[in-house]
Amino acid sequence: MDTIEKLKILSEDSQYDLACACGTGKDDHRKRGTEGKWLYPVALPQGGYSILLKTLLSNACKNDCKYCPLRSDTDVRRCTLQPEETANIFMEYLRKKKVFGLFLSSGVIGTPDNTMDRINSVARILRYKNGFKGYIHLKIIPGASDAAIEDSFSLASAVSLNIETPGKERFGLLSGKKDYMNDIIRPMKFMAGLRKQGGRAEKVKCTTQFIVGASDETDSEIIGYMSGIYNKLKFNRVYFSAYQKGLGHPTIPGEKMPLSKPENIFAREHRLYQVDFLMRRYGFRTGDIILNSNGNLSLDKDPKQLWAESHPEFYPVRINKADREALLRVPGIGPETVSRILKARREQRISCLEYLGIRGKRLEKIQGYATCD
Numbered sequence: 001m002d003t004i005e006k007l008k009i010l011s012e013d014s015q016y017d018l019a020c021a022c023g024t025g026k027d028d029h030r031k032r033g034t035e036g037k038w039l040y041p042v043a044l045p046q047g048g049y050s051i052l053l054k055t056l057l058s059n060a061c062k063n064d065c066k067y068c069p070l071r072s073d074t075d076v077r078r079c080t081l082q083p084e085e086t087a088n089i090f091m092e093y094l095r096k097k098k099v100f101g102l103f104l105s106s107g108v109i110g111t112p113d114n115t116m117d118r119i120n121s122v123a124r125i126l127r128y129k130n131g132f133k134g135y136i137h138l139k140i141i142p143g144a145s146d147a148a149i150e151d152s153f154s155l156a157s158a159v160s161l162n163i164e165t166p167g168k169e170r171f172g173l174l175s176g177k178k179d180y181m182n183d184i185i186r187p188m189k190f191m192a193g194l195r196k197q198g199g200r201a202e203k204v205k206c207t208t209q210f211i212v213g214a215s216d217e218t219d220s221e222i223i224g225y226m227s228g229i230y231n232k233l234k235f236n237r238v239y240f241s242a243y244q245k246g247l248g249h250p251t252i253p254g255e256k257m258p259l260s261k262p263e264n265i266f267a268r269e270h271r272l273y274q275v276d277f278l279m280r281r282y283g284f285r286t287g288d289i290i291l292n293s294n295g296n297l298s299l300d301k302d303p304k305q306l307w308a309e310s311h312p313e314f315y316p317v318r319i320n321k322a323d324r325e326a327l328l329r330v331p332g333i334g335p336e337t338v339s340r341i342l343k344a345r346r347e348q349r350i351s352c353l354e355y356l357g358i359r360g361k362r363l364e365k366i367q368g369y370a371t372c373d
Ligand code: SF4
Pocket: 061, 062, 063, 064, 065, 068, 069, 070, 071, 072, 106, 107, 108
């Protein structure tokens, strides 16, 4: 196979890994570039989009993760890109100004450290042979040694290790070879510790991803783990990838759950992203997230609206007096609007929300929970 043919296969196989900001917005869900499917538009933290070359190095994996179509017992066309070959094709796209960065993951070839060595080699060639100073996101392979992780930190702009499920019992239903505590939690803690030491490592962004609905986990468990990942490990982002029925082994819970109807599983993924936003940007704590008796989020209503409806004593919020945290509890008001309110308030009293350019349905929604009086 030539490089392009391998890229076609390996980029297709990397589509379920969202831990690089590919396709997490409302309108860009799993969207890929038009030219080659390995070129992905990604949302930049400062707004706007850029393009990543996103691929696996290999889909020849020795592991048996039952949610994964690449597990060792499936009949897929296997291939591997060599580090030099990957670096060359990336540089070709870079020279043509078609990409700004690289996202590199891989199935496990031999051992976790052997795979890490190949992944790190691509980054090393780009950094030291080609002088590339831009964005490189490297996957940390479950079970990687401390030394291999340190090596990645010395080369990458961002790294990710997918936690997959909340807790070893749930994970046990999905993999017979990977050890949850040793292969996933231990390296995640090591990554957090490296960043604490400061220096270059402190600047390397850390992300992770849950595969939602493959096991029989509840939203409550995911939210509990997510809180720990943000508050204790200080990771930058948690992503969610809805498990899609038919990809994994027929025995796993995700193949049997009624939720596996595509619209429901994507609605669940969307609700978890909303909770993630509420916790990262709106000051919500785990106790503020309203769950049903099964420990799951409502698929019908967004979690902020639900909180507002369950706390009538909190409203109406006074637009001219309330602090940032209280303003953020008003349905229809987000962090940007709060900043505009606080700025406008410094100059004069706000007599009506239309003054801030808020109109229509959104205005009606806000007026149900806030007042300018
Ligand atoms: S390690 Fe598991 S999830 Fe990753 S490619 Fe291999 S089988 Fe798939």
